[in-house]
Amino acid sequence: MADDFLDEARRNWRAQDAEIAGVSTRLRRDLAFQRLMQGGEFVAAGVAVAAGLGFAWTGVVQGDARLIVAAAVLLVLLPLLTWAAWRVRRREPRWADDEPAGVVAQMLAQVDATRRLMSLALWQAWTLAGTVVALWALTLFGWGEVDAGLGIVTAALLASAAAAAGWAFWRERGLRRERACCERLLEELRNGG
């Protein structure tokens, strides 16, 4: 059946600028970058584990409790965070399998999972701050000496803790907005407009 309105609309629709030059090139570049970033995360976690094992070994050999505490932080926290980030990424919606409302519902679940990850980042910040307290306590109770190394290490740990906490609070605000938007989109899609 002829539909003059739709036929004219189709002509106008296709008259818009829809340049696709460079899409393939950018796609290849983006995919390579994604692989690089993901590989980099696992390499960083591997380096942290190796450094942690090195610290632990040196700490045991030298009888330095501070190195053992630093090793424990490296061995537990970084691989844990890498694993959590990897799990969140695996939750990417199934773009080809779901209808749009299903995708938004999955996104809601993903937002909630990411918020849990943010709690983990906050927990990490508290752990780093606690490590600083423990290192100074160990030093003051005679397990080591107050030196420049201790100052540098604890300052770095505190800076990492502040960065992790700041990032988690900032991300949490964005996630709340994303969640509210998902709820509105879901309602719009389920109510058929």
Added chain:
Amino acid sequence: MVSIEQVIAAYGPALVRIAASYERERALRDDLVQEITVAIWKALPNLQDQAKLKPFVFRIAHNRAVSHVARQAARPGQAELSEALRDGEADPEARLVGKERSERLVEAVRRLPLAYRQVVTLALEDLSYDDIAEALGLSVSNVGVRLNRAKAQLKAMLDG
């Protein structure tokens, strides 16, 4: 198996137009096109029936675009696209070029509620009711209802 290059060659301009129905700003539209092509590239090995490539590609495009709208909302200072458009916040530049029929149509499509916008963009890309139903997970009769309502709203906006 169909390659991503073949998909881009066949449907690239349509994907850009679909992205434009969600995102007015050029740079963000290009980002969205990129996100859609990455999602298609990842999903292509799961395509069972080559004859269903068209609804498969457009389903991914709309799904990715909806998620893009939600993620944009998470950025500080970013209003939700559909909400901002419905409030009639077209920027002055867009209003000037909006005299062109094509621009007026695209602007009107952007102002449609999401459920109608999705159906009408696929109809404008010449998908059959069956393919639209397949792409959006709707019944064929529901596609007809939504398309009629979308056309009525579009006419009202274009005539108004």
